Amino acid sequence: MHHILEPGPLLAEWCAEHGQPAWRARAIRRWLHGGRAESFADMSDLPRGLRADLAAAFTVWSTTVARHHRTEDGTEKLLLQLADGERIECVLLRDGQRRTVCISTQVGCAMGCVFCASGLDGVIRNLSAGEILEQVLRLARLLPGDERLSHVVVMGMGEPLANLDRLLPALAAVQEADGPGISARRITVSTVGLPKAIDRLTAANPGYHLAVSLHAPDDQLRTRLVPVNAAIGLADVMAAADRYWEASGRRLTYEYVLLGGINDSPRQARDLVTVLAGRAALVNVIPYNAVAGLPWKEPTTAAREGFLATLRDAGVNVQVRRRKGARIDAACGQLRRAAAGADSAEPSAASTIVHTIQPTSSTAASTAPRMPPSHPIQ
Numbered sequence: 020m021h022h023i024l025e026p027g028p029l030l031a032e033w034c035a036e037h038g039q040p041a042w043r044a045r046a047i048r049r050w051l052h053g054g055r056a057e058s059f060a061d062m063s064d065l066p067r068g069l070r071a072d073l074a075a076a077f078t079v080w081s082t083t084v085a086r087h088h089r090t091e092d093g094t095e096k097l098l099l100q101l102a103d104g105e106r107i108e109c110v111l112l113r114d115g116q117r118r119t120v121c122i123s124t125q126v127g128c129a130m131g132c133v134f135c136a137s138g139l140d141g142v143i144r145n146l147s148a149g150e151i152l153e154q155v156l157r158l159a160r161l162l163p164g165d166e167r168l169s170h171v172v173v174m175g176m177g178e179p180l181a182n183l184d185r186l187l188p189a190l191a192a193v194q195e196a197d198g199p200g201i202s203a204r205r206i207t208v209s210t211v212g213l214p215k216a217i218d219r220l221t222a223a224n225p226g227y228h229l230a231v232s233l234h235a236p237d238d239q240l241r242t243r244l245v246p247v248n249a250a251i252g253l254a255d256v257m258a259a260a261d262r263y264w265e266a267s268g269r270r271l272t273y274e275y276v277l278l279g280g281i282n283d284s285p286r287q288a289r290d291l292v293t294v295l296a297g298r299a300a301l302v303n304v305i306p307y308n309a310v311a312g313l314p315w316k317e318p319t320t321a322a323r324e325g326f327l328a329t330l331r332d333a334g335v336n337v338q339v340r341r342r343k344g345a346r347i348d349a350a351c352g353q354l355r356r357a358a359a360g361a362d363s364a365e366p367s368a369a370s371t372i373v374h375t376i377q378p379t380s381s382t383a384a385s386t387a388p389r390m391p392p393s394h395p396i397q
């Protein structure tokens with residue numbers, strides 16, 4: 020049984036083999052990607068026999084919804100069970116007129132960021148392009164009929180650029196006019212900064228917004244917080260980011276989770292200013308929310324405000340992200356771990372900030388674009 024959401028020529032080839040006109044594959048995709056069909060039976064303009072043949076050859080959904088949580092602020096999170104039993108998370112965020120989905124690219128993550136739930140068990144496997152696309156389509160179906168998705172942020176579980184071969188075709192499908200129809204400018208890809216992969220993305224020139232997770236202004240601290248940095252180094256990350264900026268013309272966002280007493284000092288703020296000097300950058304500062312059992316603390320108000328003031332006084336564009344959906348463990352990896360552990364019905368109030376999927380109440384510099392809940396989307 021093939022997954023029909025898997026991008027590629029398989030459906031067109033199947034239609035040709037079954038004597039169907041070439042446009043039939045496009046019509047079927049239109050039902051699935053843009054029409055919100057749940058099954059082949061919903062495709063009312065298809066001959067009944069064809070619907071049965073399709074159902075015998077293809078499955079529409081490769082996942083099942085293990086959990087579906089919603090908060091009063093409209094944030095909805097799905098815990099999806101994959102065909103092999105693994106679980107991933109994806110989130111729908113409502114912010115004014117924006118309808119943003121945050122999607123995962125891997126089961127787990129190999130990057131090992133110390134404050135992130137997704138990386139605690141390492142990476143298990145890459146998601147297929149169809150599994151990535153399926154998250155978008157499932158979340159789109161949570162919206163009422165008169166609403167459409169407006170933005171996609173790729174900053175759920177996993178390092179997106181470690182699965183670029185599958186991510187790119189999935190995001191191409193997201194842009195199709197017959198599907199979600201979300202333009203490249205409204206798609207944000209987040210990365211810890213893998214220079215070779217950033218260069219591949221630069222060469223592909225897809226026009227996506229790139230967000231680089233820094234979290235520290237120097238190699239020593241960054242390697243402590245983002246262990247993969249030991250094999251890369253901040254200078255190479257910034258150089259690759261600059262090449263993306265030069266090729267795309269799009270200002271990059273730099274993510275900075277503010278950990279109390281760790282990376283929130285005035286000196287570190289000044290060092291960050293130095294790192295970003297001469298660059299068109301927006302800094303997303305994400306004050307950490309303490310989680311029981313983890314050693315990291317929230318920054319004090321004084322430390323946070325001092326850090327922000329140093330950046331702003333130096334002319335750096337800054338945005339502070341406040342959490343949304345914390346009650347449903349909206350940070351990536353939280354719900355999956357909670358389900359694997361307790362499998363209790365109630366979501367935990369605690370959550371760890373990870374790749375940043377929490378939106379809203381932001382205090383943005385006047386020059387900054389309006390941001391989605393978690394990342395900058397233009």
Ligand code: SF4
Nearest residue numbers: 128130132135138177
């Ligand atoms: S923050 Fe992102 S890159 Fe780091 S471990 Fe978590 S999912 Fe991976």
